[in-house]
Amino acid sequence: MIKRLNASRRALTGALIVALPVLAQAQTAAPSAPPPQPATREAQALPSLAPLVESVKGAVVNVDVQAKASGFGQGDNPFFDRFFGGGEGGRGQRREQIRQGSGSGFIIDAKGLVLTNNHVVEGAVAIRVRLDDGRSFDAEVVGTDPLTDVALIRLKGKVENLLTVKLGDSDALRVGDWVVAIGNPFGLASSVSSGILSARARDIHSGPYDDFLQTDAAINPGNSGGPLFNLKGEVVGINTAIVGGGTGIGFAVPSNLVKALMPQLEKDGAVTRAWLGIGIQDLTQDLAKAMQLPVNEGAIVSQVNDNSPAGKAGMKADDVIVAIDGQKVGSGGQLTRTVALKKPGTTSTLDVFRDGKRQALKVQLGTRPDREGVSARQRRGGEETEQSSKARVGVSLSNVDPRIVERTGLRSEQGALVTDVLPGSPAERAELAPGMVVVEVDRKPVRNAEELAKIIRKAPAGSTLLLRVEVPGSGRYLRALHIP
Structure with missing residues (x-):
């Protein structure tokens, strides 16, 4: 298929090369037209x-x-x-x-x-x-x-x-x-x-x-x-x-x-992202005609959410938004993207048609709810990124859950909880085990898993970290973690 396509392009190019002199000859028939310059390969090459x-x-x-x-x-x-x-x-x-x-x-x-x-x-x-x-x-x-x-x-x-x-x-x-x-x-x-x-x-x-x-x-x-x-x-x-x-x-x-x-x-x-709190659909020519509107493009408000920024500004169902802050709105998708790039808390002016008459509404934009759970995924992703310590020393970490503190009687609510240790890894050789909580590194407090993972990542190869760990129901002990 590629060869056929290339061949067709060459044929098309050849056709153009042939056609140009013919056109030039037709133009020279007029006495006032200057003589054409001959086409060259260099002039036509991309x-x-x-x-x-x-x-x-x-x-x-x-x-x-x-x-x-x-x-x-x-x-x-x-x-x-x-x-x-x-x-x-x-x-x-x-x-x-x-x-x-x-x-x-x-x-x-x-x-x-x-x-x-x-x-x-x-x-x-x-x-x-x-x-x-x-x-x-x-x-x-x-x-x-x-x-x-x-x-x-x-x-x-x-x-x-x-x-x-x-x-x-x-x-x-x-x-x-x-x-x-x-x-x-x-x-x-x-x-x-x-x-x-x-x-x-x-x-x-x-x-x-x-x-x-x-x-x-x-x-x-x-x-x-x-x-x-x-x-x-x-x-x-x-x-x-x-x-x-x-x-x-x-x-x-x-x-x-x-x-x-x-x-x-x-x-x-x-x-x-900023948020209006409305449901929308595109304005079509048929809908514009049925609604007796002088415009054919915009976003129809299909619903207004309770206690939303749009609701507080007095927006109603069947309003047709045609501009925001002077920028034309051609579709519902365009309105969504435009609002999303604005800063929550700012005030925007919406030009709308209501009952066939154009008017302006001022709306203080809110913050878009996280319907897709993106924030939660980003937090998990951040923890996984910090837990790259597993790839280096063979230990997986998470933050200490207050429920664990209550259930196990831990002395500290801060630290990095060991959740998994790979067999044969530096972490296993350091006698770390799931359930332990690392509370200090080199005699300095550790507040969470991200902090400990960062220390492990930045530690020079060949160095040794002195860890203080707490074993629920037992006490606190020292561990020496060698960094490969």
Whole structure:
């Protein structure tokens, strides 16, 4: 099929080359027309993408991840696939339930900040980033937003001389513009493909804020999290999904959406969204005619939630929202995305039609409820990331539950509870066992599991940590944990 497609393109190009002189001859029939310049191969050849690729590929990275088996972004959408390359971890590791995979990403800050997909790093216990120049770094998650599938990670250690790329203006892209994808499909590092922007604002039903760019640039498993460039070398999207079983149909998160999320990801590690508290549907031409409206685009309010920001502002069912803060609202999805990018607590002006008359409503936006349980997943994911200590010394940790304190009579409500110890690991050799609570490291208090995991991760190889542990119903003892 590829050969036939290439052949057809060559035939089309040949047809154009033949047609141009014919057109020119027709034009010269007019006495006033200047004689045409002969067409040359050089003038009609497409420019090479090599200079663009050479200028940006050094900022594209491979992201290798060890993650919990459930943390690979496997959704329930039968029509679209996330494309995070990888497979089952080593057999016989049933206790760890660790999977390994490889995705892509790109460096946006010389300090080591890398953008990728949330489903690439979700549930990660260890992340290793490989650069185009052969260097590699451990990395940590800075922030994630599962609802748009965006994640920000940071390279650890001494980072210097990093090549970076910048986010461009995805709204400036036109359907038909050339785009270039770079990533690591099937582990083939720094693979380049090109195509065009096929469509904008695609809703693939993967989440409430779908606004994907569609491209026919070849993207495959392992491209996940990689950049989609315009011909200026700016990132206009993060490659995220493909049609299951399809070819030439891929989707990318628009760069303008990523830019809007970046400050919260870097500062807070998560995204908090504003909320109106209404149910909506698109205004169609038929509905507009039936409602005797002078507009054909907008969002119809189908219901107003009790005690919601919209309800408190006096919004009613069948109101038609056509603008927010002066920005036109073309659909319900556009309204949802626009509101979500605003800061909770701010006051917005909504232009609505009610009973055929236009009026303005001022609404103080609330905070969107966490209906999908994203916050809970992020907390679990954070604990799993901190518990990368299991990969280094063979110990799993969790925070001390107050109910355990009451039931077992522990002296301290703070510390790191040992939940599992791998046979033959440094933790087992240090005589750690499930049920023990680590309350001190090197004679300094430990408040929670995350704190202890961080100490273990940063401990130099060959060092020994002096742990004070409490055994419920027995007392406190010292343990020496050797760091491999």
